[in-house]
Amino acid sequence: MSNINKVGSPERVYKTDKILIKNTDLCNDPWRDSEKNTEKPIYKSVSLCQWRQERGELLTEEWALGITLPADSDLYEIDLLDDLDKIDLISIEFSTFTDGRGFSLAAQLRQYGFTGELRATGAIILDQLYYLYRCGFNAFELSANEDVDIILNALKAFSKGYQPGW
Amino acid sequence: MYVYNDIDKQLLRERVTQFRDQTQRFLKGNLSDDAFLPLRLQNGLYIQRLAPMLRVAVPYGMLSSTQLRKLASISRDYDKGYCHITTRQNIQFNWPKLETIPELLKELSEVEMHTIQTSGNCIRNVTSDPLAGVAADEIIDPRPYCELVRQWSTLHPEFAFLPRKFKIAISGATQDRASIQFHDIGLQILENEHGRGFRVFVGGGLGRTPIKASLLRDFLPERDLLSYLCAILRIYNQQGRRDNKYKARLKILVRATGIESFAEKIEIEWLRIRDHYPELQEEAINNMQNYFSSPNYQTLDVKTVEGELNRLTTDLLEPSQRAFKRWLTRNTGEHKIPGYRTVTLSLKPTGIPAGDITDRQLQAVADLADRYSFGEVRTTQQQNIVLADVASSDLLELWLAAKQYGFTSANIGTMTDITCCPGGDFCALANAKSIPVAEAIQRRFDDMDYVYDLGELSLKISGCMNACAHHSISHIGILGVDKKGAEFYQIMLGGSAGDIAKPTVGKVIGPSFSAADIPEAIAIILDVYVDKRIEGESFIEVISRLGLRPFKDALYPARAVTLKSNSTEKTLGVNI
Structure with a gap:
């Protein structure tokens, strides 16, 4: 839980050197764009810390709600499972690409029926995209320096998997 | 033996392509050392002392003659004309060049072989009983289950970046020839009134902290095997330590949690997973069993x-x-x-x-x-x-x-059938050489009548505490240690893994010895055994009866032993 205050804080500044790939397409990030330009955003994204403090208010508004979780979050300790159907985006932030906890967290969220956007952010590398996708991620925030064709190819590294996936 | 279907072949081709691309990006400088490291490790590629080392998976030890011939040609074409069989039933090449490895992998794939997950912090190659399917004491052939687990663990998306490596072994016989209780997960197949299933052991391992596994579950129905494995791996992935690589193995988590609360965690996670997880269908198991049906034995008189x-x-x-x-x-x-x-x-x-x-x-x-x-x-x-x-x-x-090919040294199961890691001659991790020590012991004990008289005796030598030679579960185990830049060797006695009821980690007998003194130290130990044994008693039986004391007394009288070696008296250089 030590990462809660470090990542996904409300002051978080989205860097413009990031691109978003969603469902195998390059797209704009409505959460980022919305927060920049409007007083009352249609898209609202919060940290886990904020979610815990303001859950009630956050759920009453009409906006599309996004929450950022550190990859080491324990799903059973963060009071999220009952509200999965009310959340539109869950971003899982990886602090280092060799820390695989975010893969399991994503698989658990899908297993519990989360159907919204599941986004991998932070220290991920292209060579992990296929595995991330198979664990249930359908969106990836990556450096704008990456070549989109290479990203899309990495997402299709394998045509099948031996395991049940999402 | 299992034969690849179209999907297996397709996946392997895709892996070869993926790794070719990764290697090219690395060689061109487009992939950093740090990023390439786990990727190459997950393809069995280490950068060693002298050259890269490439580890090829031999699933549960099975090889066909076609595969052997391919390994022979690869040894010739990509290496120096030989390879090495590891203590996890795999094959290692010691001298391939990095830039040729993608092509080498392509050749391996032509005979349904690969290097996937033979290293790195992921689920490693499944190991098993080398006598599977033929052993007189076998209850159930483990190989169909090994293959099912091999497939399930291969390219597993969720478990490629674990806290540390993860090893699974499966046995289906009365005697344990796979050392299952010294693996992260050990599965013992059994059959009872509930049908066929597994006794599940968890948190065993060797390395610097050798620990015998704990019993996690007395009976797991076979249909639940994969969902249950998923639960164990998931808990480990999320809760295993990542702050210290020496405390990152599952054994440490199990020990810190306590087996009862660990079992509780697994049970809770498993019940959550199980409903979403396809069961292992009887048909799938039967299909897999067909690959391992008995060959056409002749009816012999x-x-x-x-x-x-x-x-x-x-x-x-x-x-x-x-x-x-x-x-x-x-x-x-x-x-x-x-x-x-x-x-x-x-x-x-x-x-x-x-x-x-x-x-x-x-x-x-x-x-x-x-x-x-x-x-x-x-x-x-x-x-x-x-x-x-x-x-x-x-x-x-x-x-x-x-x-004619040098395969008939009649020493199987004797003390000269030494298990030995590549050690300091090859391995970058080693503290000390192991190959020359093994050879010195073999030369010292060249009287086969004496060796046979000693009976069943395992002797294993690891060049560092990573324990690749499994020295801590050997009757006599030798461990290379570094003492202020000099190579010394610690001796352990009494380890054993074959008896499923009482697998035992050996105990260190005392201060370490120089390489030159090891053969003589072994001789002293064996003299004590010969002297103390009561008719028919094996080495390991004498140790369980008497403990280490008589061996210690003989090796360290007043902590400086005078030895008779080469008919001259000299003091054994005990390093205290």
Whole structure:
């Protein structure tokens, strides 16, 4: 839980050197764009810390709600499972690409029926995209320096998997 | 033996392409060292002391003659004409060039082989009983389950970046020849009134903290195998320590949590997973079993065959015939089919690093397998090769043929059948050399009558505490340690893994020795055994009866031992 205050804080500044790939397409990030330009955003994204403090208010508004979780979050300790159907985006932030906890967290969220956007952010590398996708991620925030064709190819590294996936 | 289907082949092609691309990006400087590291490790590629080392997966030790021939040609074309059998039943190449590895992988894929997950912090190659399917004490053939677990764990998206490596072993016999209780997960197949299933052991391991596994579940129905494995791996992935690589293995988590609360965690996670997880269907298991059905054994006239063998081995006086008899006693074993024997080809002749095998020998093993054992062999934890299905009537012919290639050292299961890691001669992790120590012991104990008289005795040497040679579960274990830049060797006694009821980690006997003193120290230990044994008692039995005390007293009288070596007196350089 030590990462809660470090990542996904409300002051978080989205860097413009990031691109978003969603469902195998390059797209704009409505959460980022919305927060920049409007007083009352249609898209609202919060940290886990904020979610815990303001859950009630956050759920009453009409906006599309996004929450950022550190990859080491324990799903059973963060009071999220009952509200999965009310959340539109869950971003899982990886602090280092060799820390695989975010893969399991994503698989658990899908297993519990989360159907919204599941986004991998932070220290991920292209060579992990296929595995991330198979664990249930359908969106990836990556450096704008990456070549989109290479990203899309990495997402299709394998045509099948031996395991049940999402 | 399992045969790849179209999906297996497709996935393997895709992996080869993926790794080719990763290697090219690395060589061009587009992939950093840090990013390439886990990717190459997950393809079995280490950067070693002298050159890259590439580890090839041999699933649960099974190899076909076609695969052996390919390994022979790869040894020739990409390496220096030999390779090495590891203590996890895999094959290692010591000298391939990084830029040739993508092509090497392509060649391997042509014979349904690969290097996937033979290293790195992921689920490693599944290991098993080298006598699976033929052992006289087998209850259920573990190989179909091994293959199911192999497939499930291969390219598993969720478990590629674990806290540390993860090893699974499966056994289906009364005697444990796979050391399952020294694995992260050990599965013992059993059958009871609830049907077929597994006794699940968890949190065993060797390395710097050797720990015997704890029993996690007494009976897991076979249909739940994969969902249950998923639960264990997920808890480990999320809760295993990542702050200290020496405390990151599952064994540490299990010990810190306590087996009861660990079992509770697993149970809760499993019940959550199970409903979303496809069961292992009976049909899938049956299909897999078909790949491992018995070969077409001949119906042998057992009486005549055995009679002939007896005649050959009892009445004859020629030295060569005595040698055959020794080989027959030491290097062949019981088979479930009357008239058949299992044959172990010894890769432990004196002076050759344990488990090393040349291209010519690989070719020869392939020919022997085709001629005498239905075209298949198994690699063993002890770094030998087993021909599992040999008709007794072929034994003499096989022996004569195998002799030409140096496979007939009649030392299987004896103290000169030394298991030995590559050690400081090759491995970047090693603290000390291990190969020369093994050779010195073999040379010191070259009187085979003495060696046979000692009976069943395992001796294993690891060049560092990563314990690749499994020295801590050896009757006599030797560990290379670094003392202020000098190589020393610690001796452990009393380890054993074969008895499923009481697997034991050996105990360090005392201060370490220099390499030069090791053979003599072993001699002292063996003298104590010979002196103390009561008729028929094995080495390990004497240790369990008497403990280490008499051995300690003999080795360290007043902590400075005077030894008789080469008929001159000298002081054993004990390093305290």
